[in-house]
Amino acid sequence: MALDTSPEAPVPVAQVSRLIGGWIDRLGAVWVEGQITQLSRRPGAGVVFLTLRDPSHEMSLSVTCYRRVFDRVADVVGEGARVVVHAKPEWYAPRGALSLRAADIRPVGVGELLVRLEQLKKALTAEGLFAAARKKPLPFLPHRIGLVTGRASAAERDVLETARARWPAVRFAVRNVAVQGVHAVPQVIAAVQELDAEPEVDVVIVARGGGSVEDLLPFSDERLVRAVAECATPVVSAIGHEPDTPLLDLVADLRSRTPTHAAKDVVPDVGEEYERIAQLRDRARRWLAGYLDAQERGLADCASRPVLAYPHRMVDDRAEVVADTLARARRTLGHLLDRADAELEHTRARVVALSPAATLRRGYAVLQHPDGSAVRDAAEVTGGEQLRARVAEGEFRVTVTDVG
Template structure:
């Protein structure tokens, strides 16, 4: 008989391992693993009367993954009672059952996570998310004034849904909702809330999403401080309102969400306006507008009356008459000034004429003198200029005549 391969890498289609050998190999590998401490959430606890071993299902706090855990009843008796949803840390040893091919955890110790530990972990998570900027006001989106459709993520048959829906419809009767009922506490709360959030975020007509729960203990509110859920809310494209309804132990969702409502009722007031208040505001605005326009019209009317009572508008011809008088006065003044200027210039010309006559040779001739000129027009100033028998022209005051010299110059 051909021996079986020692290692899994040596197997082939011609030399395969039987299932029992693979199971035994896995069992050997798992058996070599040491014990370790893990943290999880108790989903289910089965304890039969008289049995020395109890079984519980331990689920991961962030993702949908769980293990079956066996524990001695004496270990359970030495600690406070466990209930579904409780968070615990436990020391376990992995155990592989070869016949069934299943992996199980054997619990050696179980310790409930105390409130102090939870608060410390939440504080550390809050510091981490704050450092990443998930709490910053700059990244928070404004809520729409009147959303087309409101998404609501709430518990099944809970009062929170009625508080949001009824109060929103009381404020704005035409509001439309997309409601997703999910588990809001327990081991499946995180995955169900995240799934509902993602579904509503994909709907284009949903303008705002309200995550509502009617309060509870710190342990009950732990899903709303889950890191995976918080990051999903931060990554959503639709504005999210946190309405957990607990003022003492505020979940981290209040800090990541775009708006925080103290109660589901308060959330209704945040996501829709009050129709009566808006109607009253419209009426008040119309009244203010009416009064403002009335006052403006009255002022303009009074201004028109004042303009109409002015003389220029009461008797439009008065202005023309006044301007005609002004023009007439200006014309008269211009005529007087022009006439005076003409007289002055006339007197000046007369003076110049008199002065010119006084300086003219004709004035000398009027006094009995005569002007003697030779034929070529040369004025005779000295008898030496003349020859005997020379023809001369003599000009007197009232004409001229010719003369001829007699003899020579003497």
């Protein structure tokens, strides 16, 4: 397709278009899967026009087919249906448009969709996106609640009315999006990410009413599941009814059975909280009253004991013991003193009896030399020696006149 061109020798548009068409004509037929977003079946026209879109990306292709090809599946295929198309690329030169010419259209059955969802579920489970450890707790009383739901839908009404009935002061940041069809996935992802980025939003609710498996397929989209897994704000999934289990339920931090239950799970009931507070207050009051009664009984029991009821009794009892002990001590001491006095008198009598003074009182005298030594032998004295004589009552001097 390379051409020798220059600003002075450009190639006409028609030639370029024909060259592109020739290159595309060499392409073979392919099987393509997608979702029908636009379908045009004009009465009497032999050709049916439709747009086939990738459900996970903002990409689409135009498809044409003969009426007889589409009529084979017209009863089971419409806008929003997933189909597999066997088609060959075509280039419409006059408008420079690429399209697919379908030779066969086959609807994707529910069973096949469920098998694919189960395979995706296993893969995401292996990555840990559904693990309970990564789920975040919901705040007790959120300041602001993000709500992602369809415009003027029953799910939006149920969530808002139920939440405001339970807590009238609750505030919402509502993002209305498509909740089914080809635009659902990108719009829901954008709304969730926008609310997750708002610091005032404490929790995000993704709500939708019930529907068929095909209607709820956007909420099992891998891109949406990963976007919710990356949210820092807790996300509550309230999709369909209780039996419905899209993959969003598994990755969300909390799965609510219905949009109404989501409002009950996120917003506390002011009446119930008042009642709970009243019950806790009554329990605290009863416990405190019981505790005080028990302490009063304990004090009364202590006060009724003899040691506290008659505090002087112990002193009196001890006073008697002290008096008895003192009397016994006095008696013992008296006996000891009497015995010591008797022994002293006896010793004194013995001392008196043995005392030299007693001997002197019987008429004896003690002769002493001038130096004070006693005369024990007559040979110790000489005639004319002056001696001192001691008697019981005084002393006198004597002169030795003769020594026998």
